[in-house]
Amino acid sequence: MSNELSVQVHSKHKKKFENGYPLIFKEAILDTNRLKEEGTILRLEDEQGHFIGRGYFGRQNKGYGWVLTQNENESIDQEFFVKRIQKALHYRTSFFEDSNTTAFRVVNGEGDHLGGLTIDYFDGYYLINWYSEGVYSFKNEVVEALKRLADFKGIYEKKRFDAKGQYVEDDDFVAGERGEFPLIVKENGVKFAVYLNEGAMVGVFLDQRPVRKLIRDQYARGKTVLNTFSYTGAFSVFAVEGGATMTTSVDLANRSLNKTIEQFSVNGIDYEEQNILVMDVFKYFKYAVKKNLLFDMVILDPPSFARSKKHTFSAAKDYKDLLKDAISVTADNGIIVASTNFSGYDMKKFKGFVDQAFKETNGKYQLLEDFTLPEDFRTIKEFREGNYLKVVFIKKVK
Numbered sequence: 001m002s003n004e005l006s007v008q009v010h011s012k013h014k015k016k017f018e019n020g021y022p023l024i025f026k027e028a029i030l031d032t033n034r035l036k037e038e039g040t041i042l043r044l045e046d047e048q049g050h051f052i053g054r055g056y057f058g059r060q061n062k063g064y065g066w067v068l069t070q071n072e073n074e075s076i077d078q079e080f081f082v083k084r085i086q087k088a089l090h091y092r093t094s095f096f097e098d099s100n101t102t103a104f105r106v107v108n109g110e111g112d113h114l115g116g117l118t119i120d121y122f123d124g125y126y127l128i129n130w131y132s133e134g135v136y137s138f139k140n141e142v143v144e145a146l147k148r149l150a151d152f153k154g155i156y157e158k159k160r161f162d163a164k165g166q167y168v169e170d171d172d173f174v175a176g177e178r179g180e181f182p183l184i185v186k187e188n189g190v191k192f193a194v195y196l197n198e199g200a201m202v203g204v205f206l207d208q209r210p211v212r213k214l215i216r217d218q219y220a221r222g223k224t225v226l227n228t229f230s231y232t233g234a235f236s237v238f239a240v241e242g243g244a245t246m247t248t249s250v251d252l253a254n255r256s257l258n259k260t261i262e263q264f265s266v267n268g269i270d271y272e273e274q275n276i277l278v279m280d281v282f283k284y285f286k287y288a289v290k291k292n293l294l295f296d297m298v299i300l301d302p303p304s305f306a307r308s309k310k311h312t313f314s315a316a317k318d319y320k321d322l323l324k325d326a327i328s329v330t331a332d333n334g335i336i337v338a339s340t341n342f343s344g345y346d347m348k349k350f351k352g353f354v355d356q357a358f359k360e361t362n363g364k365y366q367l368l369e370d371f372t373l374p375e376d377f378r379t380i381k382e383f384r385e386g387n388y389l390k391v392v393f394i395k396k397v398k
Ligand code: SAH
Pocket: 203, 204, 205, 208, 228, 229, 230, 231, 232, 233, 234, 235, 250, 251, 252, 253, 256, 279, 280, 281, 282, 301, 302, 303, 306, 307, 308, 311, 313
């Protein structure tokens, strides 16, 4: 890792990097032709040859890599990864000490000054997500750092860098002992069944932890709940735990039925008393309107982009219409929980969609709560787009 390539930063982007911006975007580099092998250590310089930052070449979405340090004397070596990961683990001390929550993020990419990789903790197991071929070239150093610093049962990985930036199907076991899956982890006392070696998704999205807790602790009691894009039904499980009278979980994917049954069952909830539907949510909205169904709480948690047989949903263009659908099946004084992980707009714009959707349906509303990423999903102010999550609780006022 000692060879480094000096690359020049365009003068108009110099300030940005000096101010701590971590993503090496294409336009910032004067001669991208010199970038050949992913994983190459880059020394970013201004046009006079002065040091700006040190990082690596790795292609991820529109990015060409990440700045890892602004300290000229810091090299990217084994000790570097030990220091960074040690800091990251230390930052999550309170999570490690809480026996009611055994699943959380320990390294959040650029938020922990390690752009391009994340590490999640699942009750003694560590799961590394690699977002480029380039960052994957540091695998030995990262795994060695975990071996030195963490007390683990096993380490797994997800390589998320095929030609389309998607998951590479593989045996994801890396080190330690193999787990027995499902692994039962806890989140604020509720159980989740997770699978660390079955494709891209493990069964739970950890960034919604505070939202699930609030639904259980303050919103669910006595309510009927419609959970759309429900995946394994995590929101439904928390709603039942909080005293919801009935949940309806809707997801298009066949796998969601068994996964949702499993999540209810590991928590001792009789899934037969809940409604679990494998179907297109847009079709379900039509059905619910036709049958005059109204819910006290409607949860919207779509992916940023999804294509079904009849419908393409893009969070960029269609969120307002999704909200209008939700409004049509929400009872007066009911709550809509609207969530998106689309990083292309901010909270203000997202709330703008809420406003438009209510205006266009002649409805009134009140914003009750909003959430961005939780503490373990550490972000830095120099990279606002890293805080992709936006969740709002909206009351439909009569
Ligand atoms: N809310 C979930 C995570 C959602 S992930 C949770 O809390 O864990 C997005 C889900 O949307 C996926 O499971 C996918 O199958 C589903 N999905 C995508 N398009 C859909 C559609 N048109 N109708 C129903 N589900 C859809």
